[in-house]
Amino acid sequence: MTGERQGAARGEFTGLAAVVTGGASGIGLATAGLLAARGARVACLDLHPEQVPAPLLGLAADVTDDGSVRAAVASAAEALGGIDVLVNNAGIGARGTVESNPDDEWHRVFDVNVVGIARVTRAALPHLRASAHAAIVNTCSIAAWAGLPDRALYSATKGAVQSLTLAMAADHVREGIRVNCVNPGTVDTPWVRRLLAAAEDPEAELAALQARQPTGRLVGAEEVAAAIAYLAGPLAGATTGTVLGVDGGMHGLRLRPGPPPPI
Structure with a gap:
């Protein structure tokens, strides 16, 4: 990459405002920090906003509660001067086969991982529609592509997130809102x-x-953050309805047995 293009990447989010759910740790915090380093004003919506470091803005939000979500999104938009980028990253895991988890856990995990995306997105859409650069990135998983043992419930939610991403991309492309997702491997x-x-x-x-x-x-959380930043950035203006794997080759590669690569 030339020096000019590197400079553009470093400052590509200058003047833009981003909201990241689940932004107090892991992939969410890595993403929020990277977006801020590239010039964005960033708010992290999380159950534990006190864990969000400055200069990021931490706001309390429970993605299973519509009132909480709407209040947090409104506060973020007011503090940041709008919303240009939404990263739907909040999620929880579950272990077990299809018979392992009780109904209430199925409902709870879907409520966070799938319906939570719907709640945050619909609260943010009025602000995104007002943006000249509007992008949504959903954090999905390799589990949407590959059958993993002991992950039936979690995989079902992530399959839904991948399908939801494509449907959202189709619904909002003519409003100038791009929607993509990342499918990380084990991070x-x-x-x-x-x-x-x-x-x-x-x-x-x-x-x-x-x-x-x-x-x-x-996979490193920073590597997933870099993929999210690419999809969210102006340099990806022609990319929507895309599922980007960040999985160390897990989805697409079938290697013969042997030692791992020297990296």
Whole structure:
């Protein structure tokens, strides 16, 4: 990349306002920090806004509560002077086969991972429609593409997020609002580290997670953030209805057995 293009990338969000849900940790915090570093004014909507570091704006929001969402989005728009970019990142996990989780857990995980996106998006749409550069990026998962063991409920929600992304892109493209999603593989986040700590053999579980990605390692939260920033940025103005894998090659590559690459 030339110096001129690097400079454009570093400042490509100058003058734009972004809202990131689940922005207090993991992928959300990495994304919010990157957008701010590239010039955006950023608000993080989270259950724990006190954990959001300055200069990011932390706002309390529960994506399962419509009133909470509408109040937080309105506060963000007022504080930032509008909303140009929405990153729907808030989500929760679930383990088990189709028979493992009770009905109330199925409803709860869908309420956060799928209906939560709908709540935040519909609250933000009036502000996005007023933007000359409007973009939505949803955080999905490799689980929308690949059948993973012991992840039936989680996979069902992420399959819904991928389909929802495409439907939203079709609905809003003629309003000048682009909608895309990222499908990360297993990302090194606090949630994954908690799962590893609870495993019978954490080191063996980590090795198994690393091995199923052709790169031989977990995905970094910063790597997912970079993909989100690309999709959200003006340089991706012709990209909508796209699902971008950030999975270490897990979805598309079928390698022969052998040692992982030296990276």
